[in-house]
Amino acid sequence: MPATKPTAEVPPNNGSLGGAIDAIIAAFEQEEGAMTDKKRRIVEAAIHCFAEKGYAATATNTIARRAGVAEGTIFRHFETKKDLLVRLVRPLFARGLVPLVAEELKIESERAGGDLRTFMRAILGNRLAFADRFAPLVRILIQEMRFHAELREAVAESFPAALQQAADRVLQPYIANGQIRPVEPAFFLRSVISLFVGYYVLRTEVLPMQTWDDEAEIARIVDLMLDGLRPR
Amino acid sequence: MPATKPTAEVPPNNGSLGGAIDAIIAAFEQEEGAMTDKKRRIVEAAIHCFAEKGYAATATNTIARRAGVAEGTIFRHFETKKDLLVRLVRPLFARGLVPLVAEELKIESERAGGDLRTFMRAILGNRLAFADRFAPLVRILIQEMRFHAELREAVAESFPAALQQAADRVLQPYIANGQIRPVEPAFFLRSVISLFVGYYVLRTEVLPMQTWDDEAEIARIVDLMLDGLRPR
DNA sequence: TACGTTTGTAAGTGATTACTCACATTACAT
DNA sequence: ATGTAATGTGAGTAATCACTTACAAACGTA
Secondary structure (H helix, E strand, O other): OOOOOOOOOOOOOOOOOOOHHHHHHHHHHHHHOOOOHHHHHHHHHHHHHHHHHOOOOOOHHHHHHHHOOOHHHHHHHOOOHHHHHHHHHHHHOOOOHHHHHHHHHHHHHHHOOOOHHHHHHHHHHHHHHHHHHOHHHHHHHHHHHOOOHHHHHHHHHHHHHHHHHHHHHHHHHHHHOOOOOOOOHHHHHHHHHHHHHHHHHHHHHHOOOOOOOHHHHHHHHHHHHHHOOOOO | OOOOOOOOOOOOOOOOOOOHHHHHHHHHHHHHOOOOHHHHHHHHHHHHHHHHHOOOOOOHHHHHHHHOOOHHHHHHHOOOHHHHHHHHHHHHOOOOHHHHHHHHHHHHHHHOOOOHHHHHHHHHHHHHHHHHHOHHHHHHHHHHHOOOHHHHHHHHHHHHHHHHHHHHHHHHHHHHOOOOOOOOHHHHHHHHHHHHHHHHHHHHHHOOOOOOOHHHHHHHHHHHHHHOOOOO
8 A cells, every 4th residue: 555545536437437437447457457456547537537638638647636646656557648548548459449340240240141231230239339338438549549650550550451351241242142232342331430420429529418319320321321312 | 020030940831731721821811800921920830730739739839939930929919829729710610611611502502403413522522622721720620629618619609500501401402303312401411421521531631641532432422322332 | 574576655857838028129100 | 200009029937747766555475
């Protein structure tokens, strides 16, 4: 135990992030091994602060106070503030997000029994729940990617190849049996992602107080992708 | 003239932003009236820095050096750093972006002579050129919106209402004459915007060194919206 | 119990921050 | 020419920044 015992100014695990933090912490521990209580609180506080105010506008001092920890303790566990940022986001790639996506794509594809519409609805609903769980981390990633080459490289390395490959494999059968016309998998992929992310940003960032019907929106997106706006 | 004459460390109007700055400066002057040479250079430098490093990570000191101006001069023209940010982005709304969009929607709609496909291609191509011209400002806006209530309010005030209304008016005839099925204009709007922005971000931020065929992509997007992926 | 390692702390460090102020120069109307 | 307001300067200023350091407590192991 430390020499003295400061108390956190903010109780752990409260606030708008809710239980999402737990999932993130779990992913983090899977990546870095077991953590001290204080280290875990630092990670929590950092995610909270970075997501809320942005990396550059967050002082290490603030993170320490929110975590109920001395400022020096942060630098006991993380070499620099930037190291903290990078290691926070890492679990999204290595074992966290990307392999999971590829895996679930395969599983859901088989479960859908060859019906593209069923498959897409399942995947999008799934991804929405995922995005909600990891929202703070994803926010940080998107926000800071432009300013930190390390993050950009991590994304460029793990994202496109895996996803492209998965989309390619998944789409092939549906094109073969005539459910959709031949289309570049890359275009298919970025269309789905654009529609999905566009809805997500609108729902959570631009008009968060409005009530949204996720299921209906997913159905609309799938219908748009498969049938367009042509009269039926 | 000033007491002493510092020289800019960076020549005006160079760099990756190219001539885009000129259009922005023009919009700014239309909003705030004529400017001193030094004030114009401060605006240029600020846009450059904010777009490149983000608001929080940019020091007023840096802006001054880039503009070839004493630091105090910035605060002669702008009350605070935040005031500088807010006033920079303002031209996008008041007289700049939003009314222009609504106006052009109407014009292009008439010119298309009732063919939705022609209309959408014209509008999207048009918007792409626009986005390229105002890219730095749009970048700043998107980046900082989450952290500054003033920006969020400006967007919420001027964007949705005008666009929603315009989309509503433009779509009605095409639904009436059976070119597309009845669809919520809001969904139509956010779908087009999502696909467009998704492509734009991919082209300019994620994979900027790759070569892109804007016209082909616009055609793909329009086809997707109108016909989906159904075999033809 | 003894002891080396890990974890934690409080009080710094110099550098950088946004912003001020007393003063100099310029523009312009008279 | 003269006076006044607008414009510009550069040396401050207190606050804040990321990070260090000297030391103490706690832990694992024997």
